Amino acid sequence: MRGLWCVWLMGFATMAMADVPAPEGAFENSACVECHQQQEDELVAAWQASVHAQTETLASCVDCHGDTHGKAAARARRDGVCMRCHGGADSPVNHSYTTSKHGVLVRLEQDEWDWDRPLELANYRAPGCSYCHLHRGNHNVSASVRDWNATEGTDAAEGEQLPDIMRAVCQDCHSPRYITRLFENGEQMLAIGRMKVSEAAAVIEQAEDEFTGTELAAAREYFERMQSLHLKNVYLGVGHQSPDYQWWHGQPALDGDLLRIKGAVGELYRLPVSNNGKDGGER
Amino acid sequence: MSRKRVRYIWIPLIIALIAVPAGFYYVDWSKGGEGAGLYSRHWLPDAVFAYWNPADFYASPDAVVGKFEGEQCIACHQAVTPGIVKDWQASRHSSPGNGKATVNCSDCHGNDHQALHLPTPEVCGTCHATQHAQFEDEKRYGFPSHALAMERALDAKHFVDKPKAEVTACLQCHSVATKCDSCHTRHRFSAAEARRPEACITCHSGPPHPDDETYFASAHGQLYLAEGQDWDWSKPLRKGHYKGPTCAYCHMGNGKHQVADKSIWKFGIKQINPLTSGNQVKREQWVALCSDCHEADWSRQQLAGLDAERKQAWKKLYSAEAILKDLRSQDLLYPAANERPPYPTDWLDSLWPRARVGFFEGQASAFYNVSPIERDYFEMWYFDNLGAYKGAAHGDPEAVRRGHAALERDLAAIEEEASRLQGLADAEQQAQRQRPDAATLWKSGDYTDFNREQN
Numbered sequence: 001m002r003g004l005w006c007v008w009l010m011g012f013a014t015m016a017m018a019d020v021p022a023p024e025g026a027f028e029n030s031a032c033v034e035c036h037q038q039q040e041d042e043l044v045a046a047w048q049a050s051v052h053a054q055t056e057t058l059a060s061c062v063d064c065h066g067d068t069h070g071k072a073a074a075r076a077r078r079d080g081v082c083m084r085c086h087g088g089a090d091s092p093v094n095h096s097y098t099t100s101k102h103g104v105l106v107r108l109e110q111d112e113w114d115w116d117r118p119l120e121l122a123n124y125r126a127p128g129c130s131y132c133h134l135h136r137g138n139h140n141v142s143a144s145v146r147d148w149n150a151t152e153g154t155d156a157a158e159g160e161q162l163p164d165i166m167r168a169v170c171q172d173c174h175s176p177r178y179i180t181r182l183f184e185n186g187e188q189m190l191a192i193g194r195m196k197v198s199e200a201a202a203v204i205e206q207a208e209d210e211f212t213g214t215e216l217a218a219a220r221e222y223f224e225r226m227q228s229l230h231l232k233n234v235y236l237g238v239g240h241q242s243p244d245y246q247w248w249h250g251q252p253a254l255d256g257d258l259l260r261i262k263g264a265v266g267e268l269y270r271l272p273v274s275n276n277g278k279d280g281g282e283r
Numbered sequence: 284m285s286r287k288r289v290r291y292i293w294i295p296l297i298i299a300l301i302a303v304p305a306g307f308y309y310v311d312w313s314k315g316g317e318g319a320g321l322y323s324r325h326w327l328p329d330a331v332f333a334y335w336n337p338a339d340f341y342a343s344p345d346a347v348v349g350k351f352e353g354e355q356c357i358a359c360h361q362a363v364t365p366g367i368v369k370d371w372q373a374s375r376h377s378s379p380g381n382g383k384a385t386v387n388c389s390d391c392h393g394n395d396h397q398a399l400h401l402p403t404p405e406v407c408g409t410c411h412a413t414q415h416a417q418f419e420d421e422k423r424y425g426f427p428s429h430a431l432a433m434e435r436a437l438d439a440k441h442f443v444d445k446p447k448a449e450v451t452a453c454l455q456c457h458s459v460a461t462k463c464d465s466c467h468t469r470h471r472f473s474a475a476e477a478r479r480p481e482a483c484i485t486c487h488s489g490p491p492h493p494d495d496e497t498y499f500a501s502a503h504g505q506l507y508l509a510e511g512q513d514w515d516w517s518k519p520l521r522k523g524h525y526k527g528p529t530c531a532y533c534h535m536g537n538g539k540h541q542v543a544d545k546s547i548w549k550f551g552i553k554q555i556n557p558l559t560s561g562n563q564v565k566r567e568q569w570v571a572l573c574s575d576c577h578e579a580d581w582s583r584q585q586l587a588g589l590d591a592e593r594k595q596a597w598k599k600l601y602s603a604e605a606i607l608k609d610l611r612s613q614d615l616l617y618p619a620a621n622e623r624p625p626y627p628t629d630w631l632d633s634l635w636p637r638a639r640v641g642f643f644e645g646q647a648s649a650f651y652n653v654s655p656i657e658r659d660y661f662e663m664w665y666f667d668n669l670g671a672y673k674g675a676a677h678g679d680p681e682a683v684r685r686g687h688a689a690l691e692r693d694l695a696a697i698e699e700e701a702s703r704l705q706g707l708a709d710a711e712q713q714a715q716r717q718r719p720d721a722a723t724l725w726k727s728g729d730y731t732d733f734n735r736e737q738n
């Protein structure tokens with residue numbers, strides 16, 4: 001009975017504060033969008049421009065915020081909400097973060113924090129996923145993320161200024177020069193990773209003139225792993241500041257792929273002529 | 284003794300008198316380059332190294348002119364970097380209590396904004412003298428230790444050899460030697476935080492040292508995961524204060540900032556004799572520690588179990604090493620040592636190319652520019668072996684089982700690969716075909732060229 005009174009009082013308070021009373025829910029995603037478009041159309045537009053709204057498995061309002069109003073913002077700010085869709089605790093994207101110092105501090109201290117505070121001005125001692133990727137409530141999650149591209153460099157690698165939004169996120173806690181140095185180093189570390197990939201690509205490409213797809217299958221498999229896994233680990237290690245992903249899951253893993261590709265291709269030149277070859281043995 | 288013979292004694296004496304100081308001088312000279320460590324004259328630091336190894340590389344920014352103290356720093360940085368200020372305000376440095384003086388920004392960073400410094404352990408040690416002395420004391424026990432970690436990284440062949448923006452990754456963890464915030468993150472510098480196992484996992488994770496996985500999977504770790512959030516972490520790491528042990532409880536018992544003095548098997552990368560008198564002393568130290576909760580006999584059995592596991596692992600590792608050395612002596616490794624890029628900084632390697640097999644030959648650098656079978660051994664030695672070791676040491680039997688199954692698989696694969704290499708060579712001999720020179724394939728390419736030219 002007392003609970004009911006509380007609900008009634010809270011509802012009354014909400015109605016008194018806002019022009020439009022916010023009902024408790026539950027809501028369908030379309031209802032959220034329709035109402036919030038009238039009140040904060042920028043927020044909705046940012047979400048619509050983001051990868052969350054454009055993927056096939058849409059990350060909708062209710063997926064992150066739940067389908068009721070109470071604590072809807074605080075709920076969506078917690079890491080667990082993001083990790084559920086991004087592959088669970090063991091996926092590289094999450095593991096690179098949870099083992100970073102940022103991730104560790106969030107894990108240790110999150111239950112003592114007031115998650116109603118906005119995602120800005122170092123309101124949180126360490127950044128959770130949302131602090132960086134939805135900074136200041138910007139619902140376009142891609143705005144503060146460097147695009148993942150295995151083979152080509154990023155804008156900043158070509159000498160462009162870092163997007164101000166990324167600087168602003170880090171500068172809540174870190175000095176401007178430190179941020180610059182870390183970003184420069186990170187771009188360079190990724191460029192080095194890409195050099196390993198392009199060195200391997202050249203080896204395979206050259207071998208394609210002489211050998212069949214079947215013969216090159218092993219090398220191609222290593223190459224695929226280089227691009228989709230190990231180079232991506234370097235990227236995640238740089239982005240999430242995880243030494244282990246920059247290194248053991250990243251650079252030396254790429255070294256291993258590269259030498260195995262060279263080993264596999266190099267050996268093809270050794271095999272007895274009659275066994276294989278596109279040109280019927282005229283090598 | 285004849286006079287002539289007495290005169291001969293002078294020859295080695297004089298040589299020694301010249302050679303020893305010359306040796307000292309050479310080592311000193313070699314440390315005087317723009318890099319750091321023994322090979323400092325061979326490389327230039329990346330700009331970011333300033334933050335990982337401040338003693339060697341940090342230079343103050345000079346954009347802001349003036350001298351500032353206490354509230355003056357806060358007034359400005361509240362707007363520039365609010366997180367730092369909030370963190371400091373919540374720290375004991377800001378309100379130490381017991382009538383102690385506040386530790387202000389300028390106490391650690393200096394007050395001249397054009398001559399700021401990043402605090403090294405020495406700076407922290409001016410107040411935290413006991414902890415700093417314990418930390419320094421680690422150096423007596425050799426590597427692995429926290430205090431020697433930076434030195435170890437800078438003097439590694441692969442660190443010197445590889446592009447500096449790549450090996451920045453190493454320094455992030457090896458900087459545990461050069462700054463205290465690896466465990467007590469800035470600017471809170473909390474003891475309670477460093478007592479939690481998670482404080483260690485940013486570095487103590489991943490294939491060569493899955494300390495996190497093996498601890499969390501152990502009974503100790505399971506207890507922590509189930510109840511740890513309710514424990515009072517402000518308490519010192521002493522008997523009776525914690526229901527279960529954590530990384531720091533065992534490795535830094537009573538808050539002693541010394542992780543090296545009890546270590547027997549050390550990093551697990553070379554075989555040691557666990558039964559030397561020195562190691563017996565360490566064993567008793569472990570038994571004493573475990574006796575906070577366990578009977579002495581039980582603890583001794585656990586340690587003996589670890590020794591037995593190590594013995595088994597090394598049997599497998601030596602079998603693989605023997606195969607590789609055999610391949611090397613028969614010139615069956617492909618590419619041969621002279622067909623791969625030498626370490627640019629290693630002149631001996633360019634004169635006398637030699638594949639590195641085993642710990643004492645530099646196995647730690649044998650993860651790139653080697654033939655696939657050598658890399659297979661590297662992974663067996665550095666990943667699967669160490670995974671099994673950490674499982675045995677931390678009480679995760681499943682990791683031991685998994686690790687040894689992997690070691691057996693690795694050994695079988697290396698055996699198979701070795702006989703395949705032998706078969707290839709036999710076929711070539713039979714067909715009277717020359718083995719093609721692998722140098723072109725191995726010594727050039729985007730990364731390899733960059734590594735050679737830009738170091």
